[in-house]
Amino acid sequence: YKDLLTASISDSVAALDNIENDGYINKGYGTHITYSGYSVEETITLLKRAGATVVRDHDTWSGVEKEKGKYVFNENIIKYVDELYKNGIEMMYILCDNNPLYGDAWNGVIDTQEEIDGFVNYALATAKQFPQIKRYEVLNERDTTYTPEQYAALCKAVGKALKELDPEIKISVGALSTLSGWKDFAKAMVTEEAYPYVDAVSTHLYHIYYKGDSNMFVADSNDVQGYIRDFGGWLDLELTETGYSTNGPWLGSTDLAVTPELQAVEMIKRSVMSDCVGMSFVTNYVLKEDVNSGESYQFVENDGTPMPAYYAVREFYDRTKYAEFMGEIYIQDNVYAFWYRDSGKNMVVLWQKTKDTFAKHTDDSAVDVTFADGITAYDIYGDEVNQNGTLSLQTYPMWVEGLSEEYLRNAYRLSANGRLSSAAEYIGGRVSEFVTEYEALCANPTFDGVTALLNEIYEYGKTMIKNNTETDKVLSAKLSELSDMADEIAKLMVLCDCSSVSTESVRKKLSSNSSVYKSFEEMTGEMEASQMIYKDRPYRYGKQLIEKVSKFKDRKRFAEAKTEHAYLAEDGKLVIEGTGEQVRQIAIKLENDNAEIVYIGFCESDENGFYSLQTYLTIPGEYTLTVEDGSKHTESIVCVYDGELTDEEKRTYTANIAAEKLLEWSQLMLDEELKTAECLCLENIDFSSDESGFDFSFVFDNTFGYGQSEVMYIAAYSDGILTSCSTAKLHEGENGISLRLDCGGINREVKVMLWQNNIKPLKKVFVIN
Structure with a gap:
């Protein structure tokens, strides 16, 4: 670091060129791309080299709408958003500031119907301009001017409108400058009925204005977690601004400022503590400042020179981008x-x-x-x-x-009790017994032991629902805490030797577009959100679990699989012949002594870094599969796993299992049966056959919304044995598919099914003679 500081600016920046931005950690920086001193090209370069995966930025309402009903966005931010997503960096967009065109909005409060309608229209215009942005934060540090009721009413209007436009959008509320009023703001979100449209609570924690140890950050964060209980639980906690200033005169006292070196030290502590309290999204303030700001929170000087904190945080991101945060451990008292x-x-x-x-x-x-x-x-x-x-x-x-x-x-x-004690005290009942079991498992974690405890917890959740005599809010909050306990306990899975990387990888990937998405969308489409003020929370949270796994753990597990030469399956041996970054052919020889079918999954990356999946199914016996990989940018991964995916007893605990259990809880909470809506209505099915197989096609009514897609499987059965499988990915607007089934040598009736990712029959079963 000292050598870099003494080098030229160009040499300092060039020293970062080897850093790859390929993790998924939901951490990054606040930026001000519309301010002086910012350029899109330099900012993207600095973010990539820093290992950032998210940014937080905005364009003001008054800057966008200078004439009523006409929305013109800053060219810099349009270019910026486009380049961010091209480089795999996600944006949280702040919907902020007032507009003198609407009533008395210039006084700092948006509370009349005209003002609220105007702000909602600005939010909708923003979401339509930037359909790739899925995170929005409502206002910035407005607790000094808004009452809790005024703010909650605005959040409800914005959240409802944006989610009707795009259900995938996540709404963050809060962004408060202090923690003193959080409890009142949390209560208002419920009383004003904003809660169903909120996904996360954001906060700003600087701690520069007083001195104290790291426990202060944890204590304040836990206070916010406590306020989330007042919502009814099931909300993420986000830290959207945090930092340390190096400018004493600007703060009013040199005693309040830190040196550049100490800024780096404290930002690493803040980053670790953010993981400790479960922050799901963190943006440090700020990458660079306006040239005339003087606040001195920046990680990069205005001339482009990185501060020590930039290098330290880059090292932290590089170390932790694929890592599981296990938690605090006990070394010694001090x-x-x-x-x-x-x-x-x-x-x-x-x-x-x-x-x-x-x-x-x-x-x-x-x-x-x-x-x-x-x-x-x-x-x-x-x-x-x-x-x-x-x-x-x-x-x-x-x-x-x-x-x-x-x-x-x-x-x-030694530190196990502290991780779960608060939740156990809040929930009560048998939960203290679960904590005792967890402490014992920490010393000797086994797959069977952890799985059994998780199943106990989920069954206890179902019992709580059936025996509930409390208000929905209390029950919802307790279920949320119980789910968080399960998530913490599930970390022990990484310490169990019997957990197979290849098994987890394929099963998690198969879940990434699974029926959990389907069930959630069907439910939300059939029932008014106001009727699900608490009951939809497990659905929403279960969906988030799957998203987190598909973007985070799967990426790393696939990368690991690439370097392996062989896997030992539960009932068979797999040998992969052929290795390297660009695997052109992979031959798999499977010695299977089990009577069950064995599934083989082949995954490859596309230019966006996402993995597509093909599944091949084999009858018992020796089997060889050759996969030809013709893409220049492809990483080819082959994994194997045993048995039916629908057999939960054999599945490794994954976020998909957690999500399914949460769905069970939600279904028990509903007063009526879950209504379903047909997504695919099959018609005009055509097929022809020859001695080697079948050509198969159909058309359908596609009700996928914006940005939705689904991997579908066409599989053939013969005498109850899966004999062939082909795949296709369906997107918005597509309404037809043609596939080839290679079923050579089968001269008897073949049953064909259309499957979803979770390998269960979907909508149509028919027979080809």
Whole structure:
């Protein structure tokens, strides 16, 4: 880092060229692309090199609508949004500021019907201009001028309109400058009926105006989590602004500012603590500032020179982009320690506890921590620090690798109670027993043990619903806490040796467009949102779980599979012949002694980085499959798994399982049967056959909405055995499909089914003679 600071600006930036932006961590920066000092090209480059996957930015209402009903967006932000999504970076768009064209909106409060309608129209115009943007935040730090009721009414109007336009849009509310009024704002979201249209609660935590240790950040964040209970639960917590200023005069006192080096130190602590409290989305403030701002929160100087914090946060993103955050672990009383695990690689970040966050990290008050030989320590910039097994910890974080699995499991067990105690106290009942079981599993996690505990939790949730005598809000909040407990317990799966990477990969990918999406969309389409003020929450949250897995864990698991040469399946052996980044052909020899069918999944990436899936099905016996990969940019992954996917007893616990359990809870909460709506109405089915198979086609009414797609399977059965399968991906506006089924040598009746991703019959079953 010191060498980079003394180098030229161009050399400093060039030193970052090797960083790839291929993780999915929902972390990044706030930007001001319409401000002076910003260029689209430089900003995109800085974001990619920083490893950011999200940004937060905006164009003001008054800037967009200068004449009533005419919306003209800044050319810079139009170009910026386009380039962000081309480079795999997502935007949260702030709908903000007032407009003097509408009543007295210039006074700082949008509360008359004319003003609200005008703001909603501006929001709709924005969503139509940028259909790729799926995250919106309503206003920015308006708790100083709005009452909770005024703000909730505006959030309801905006959320309802945007979700009617595009159900995939997520609405974040809050963005409050302080935490003092959060409880009242949370209550207003319920009383004003804004809750059904809200997906996340956002907050701004700076902590620059007072001194305190990292526990203050955790305590304040937990307060917000408590307020989410007042909503009824099932909301994500987001940190949309956080940072440290290096400009004492601007803050009013040099004692309140930090040095550039200390800014880097504290931003790493803030990043780790954000994971600790479960922030689902984090944007640091700010990548660069307006040239005339003077606030000095920036990570990059106006001349393009990265600050120390930029390098430190880049190192953090690079380390954690694929890692599972296991949680806080106990090392010793005066040390913070947090465990990240990435595909068997264990990383612990730790620093000394102190009551004064801004204590000089060069003082003599170090704390020694002794580990067994073999550890390697790194500073926040990724430079190795040789400590010979003993770390001299001060108030700046250090990364440690090489700790044994046994050591980490014990440290994890010692802090287990604190991870679940709050939820157990809130829910009551048998939940304290689950915490005791969890603590025991932390010391020796097994697949069967963790699965059994998760099943107990989900069954207990169903019992809570059936025996409920409380208000919907209380029940909903308790179910939300119970689901969070299950999510925490499920982390133990990564410590179970019997969990197969290939099995998880294919099953999770198959779930990415599964029936969970379908059920959610059917339900929301059939019932008014106001009638589901609490009952739709498990559906929405279950859907988010699947999205998170499909974007995060699957990517890493597929990348791991690429480097493997063989898999040991549950009932058979798989040998892959042929390796490399550009695998042209993959021959699979499967020795299957089981009477069950074995499924083989082949996945490849497209130019957008998403994986398509083809499934081949084989009868028992020896089987060889050759996959030809003709795409220049393709990574070819082959995975194998056993048995029917519908057999839950054999499935690894995944987010898809969690989502399905949440769906069960929701269905129990509904007063009437879940209504279904046909998405595909098959007609005009045509087929022809020859000695090697069938040509098959059909047309249908396609009711997919904007941006929806579905992978469909056409499969042939003969005598109850799956003999062939072909795939096609259906998109919005498409209404026909033609496929080839290779069923050579079959001279008897063949049953053909149209399947969804979860390998269950969908809408139509018919027979080809």
